[in-house]
Every structure is written in structure tokens, then in C-alpha cells.
Amino acid sequence: AAGVIQSPRHLIKEKRETATLKCYPIPRHDTVYWYQQGPGQDPQFLISFYEKMQSDKGSIPDRFSAQQFSDYHSELNMSSLELGDSALYFCASSSGTGGSYEQYFGPGTRLTVT
Amino acid sequence: GEDVEQSLFLSVREGDSSVINCTYTDSSSTYLYWYKQEPGAGLQLLTYIFSNMDMKQDQRLTVLLNKKDKHLSLRIADTQTGDSAIYFCAESKLPEAGNMLTFGGGTRLMVKP
Numbered sequence: 001a002a003g004v005i006q007s008p009r010h011l012i013k014e015k016r017e018t019a020t021l022k023c024y025p026i027p028r029h030d031t032v033y034w035y036q037q038g039p040g041q042d043p044q045f046l047i048s049f050y051e052k053m054q055s056d057k058g059s060i061p062d063r064f065s066a067q068q069f070s071d072y073h074s075e076l077n078m079s080s081l082e083l084g085d086s087a088l089y090f091c092a093s094s095s096g097t098g099g100s101y102e103q104y105f106g107p108g109t110r111l112t113v114t
Numbered sequence: 115g116e117d118v119e120q121s122l123f124l125s126v127r128e129g130d131s132s133v134i135n136c137t138y139t140d141s142s143s144t145y146l147y148w149y150k151q152e153p154g155a156g157l158q159l160l161t162y163i164f165s166n167m168d169m170k171q172d173q174r175l176t177v178l179l180n181k182k183d184k185h186l187s188l189r190i191a192d193t194q195t196g197d198s199a200i201y202f203c204a205e206s207k208l209p210e211a212g213n214m215l216t217f218g219g220g221t222r223l224m225v226k227p
Contacts, residue, residue, distance in 0.1 A: 004156075033214065042202060042217035043157065056214050090156060094213065101145045101164075101206065103215060105157040 002027055004093050004106030012112045013081050021076040021109045025093030031055070032074040033103060034066060037088040049074060081113045118205055118218035125224045132190040134221045136203035139184060143205035146179060147215065148188045151200045160188070160201075190223075198225045 005024040013019050025032050031050045035043040036059075045058035049068035060066075063081075068074045078085060088110050092103040118138045126132045138146070144165050149157040163170045163177045163186075170177045176189040186203055200222050204215040 031213070035215075042219050043215070045214040045216070048214060058214055092157075101162060101213065102159060103147075103213065104159060105149075107156040 004091055004104055006089075006091050006106040006109050008109060009107065010110045010112075012114065014114055015081060015083065017081050017113075019078045019081060019111060021078070021089050021091075021111070023074045023076070023091030023093075023106060025072050025074070025091075026104055029093035029095050029104075030072055031094045032068055032072070033092040033094075034060075034074070034076050035090040035092065035105075037090060037108070039087070043090060046076070078111075083113050086111060086113045117216050118203060120201075120203060120218040120221045122219070123222050123224070125226065126193050128193060128195055128225055128227050130193055132188075132193045132197070132223055132225075134188045134190075134201050134203075134223065136186040136188075136218050137184055138186065138203075138205050138218075140205065140207070141181075141184065142207050145206045146177075146186050147204040147206070148175075148177065149202045149204060149217075151202065151220070153199075157202065193223075193225050195225045195227055198223055 007022045033048040034046040037043040046060040047066050048056045052068045064078050066076045088108040090108045092105045094103045120136050147162040148160040161172050174191045178187045200220040202217045202220045204217045206213050
């Protein structure tokens with residue numbers, strides 16, 4: 001079965017640079033979630049989108065922005081990168097924010113900021 | 115996370131049963147989940163339980179929910195070395211507060227041959 005696709009899988013950036021992470025949800029899934037997992041920590045919710053509209057917002061820094069496109073893929077844009085942004089960034093997808101309780105995660109993008 | 119707590123580590127022998135525990139604080143949690151994360155990999159949804167259920171069984175996995183004590187457990191029968199991973203419990207408050215997941219800190223399960 002098709003899974004959530006994230007690209008790139010690994011990314012190395014320097015401080016103050018920008019990064020764009022991409023997420024392609026499972027086909028026919030219309031809701032996308034972004035999570036950040038620091039080293040040795042649990043995943044923290046950043047932001048979610050349902051039908052191309054932002055649905056919930058968590059602990060996402062103002063330096064980050066995200067959007068969901070007409071084909072339901074999503075991009076997380078990160079600017080003025082800091083060392084503390086080094087983490088695994090997961091995207092998850094589900095079918096419908098009001099009715100689906102199953103979130104399926106992608107393999108993650110490992111961002112290293114040097 | 116602060117709202118969901120797990121013990122850090124569990125070690126069992128191959129063939130034994132493993133029980134991973136989780137406590138949560140928010141009584142409005144509606145769905146409770148177990149995810150498995152292998153080293154360097156993503157989060158695999160193992161199972162979930164709705165808050166009006168006491169138990170759910172799925173092959174080798176049994177989830178028990180004590181809503182009064184806000185305690186959730188995952189039992190893995192006949193634990194195998196391939197079960198070695200970090201197990202996260204998570205809760206959501208769908209639909210009242212969206213479906214974002216709040217995770218516990220994870221329990222590292224080590225299975226010895």
C-alpha cells in the first residue's frame with residue numbers, strides 16, 4: 001500500500017539558511033500534519049491542514065510556515081535556521097479531520113543545522 | 115510530553131510477554147494510540163483504542179484502558195527480537211480539539227534472545 005512520502009530524507013543546512021521540506025500524503029488523504037522530533041524526544045505537533053486550509057497550530061516557530069497545495073501535498077518552509085532546529089521532521093496524513101482517527105506517518109526528514 | 119507519561123525502558127526475554135504502560139492527564143482524550151519507532155525510522159501505527167472501550171486485541175497486541183485511572187497499557191505476547199524499538203503512546207481529543215497527537219516520551223523495549 002502507498003505510504004506517506006517525504007523529501008528530502010536528509011538535509012544539511014547552515015545557520016540562517018532556509019529549508020523546504022515536502023510531504024506527499026497517502027492517496028485520497030486530505031489532512032496533513034507536521035511534527036518535530038528532537039534527539040531523544042517525543043514528536044511535537046507543529047501544524048496541520050485540512051482541505052488546503054490550516055486546521056490546527058501547535059508549537060511552530062514564527063520562522064516556519066507551511067501550506068497545503070491543490071494536490072494535497074504540503075511544504076514546510078523554515079527560515080533563519082538555528083542549531084536547535086536540528087531534528088527529525090515527520091509528516092503524517094489522515095482522511096478527514098472530523099472523522100478519521102488514524103494518522104499514518106512518513107519516514108521523516110532529518111534536518112541538521114551546522 | 116508533560117500530559118502523557120511513560121516509563122523510559124523495558125527489557126524482556128524473547129518469548130515472554132511485554133507490558134508497556136502509559137498514563138495521561140486529560141480526561142477529554144478521546145482516542146489513545148500506540149506507535150512503534152525503530153532506529154532512524156518513522157512512526158508505525160500499531161493500534162488505537164477509543165476512550166469508551168476497555169480493551170482491544172489485535173493478534174499479539176492487547177490494549178487495556180483504565181479510564182478512571184487514566185492508564186493505558188500495551189501488552190505484546192510472545193515478544194520477538196524484531197519487537198525491539200521505542201513505543202510511544204499518544205492521545206488526541208478528536209473532534210473537539212482537532213486531531214493533533216500528544217505523545218508520551220516513549221518506552222525503549224529491548225528484547226534479549
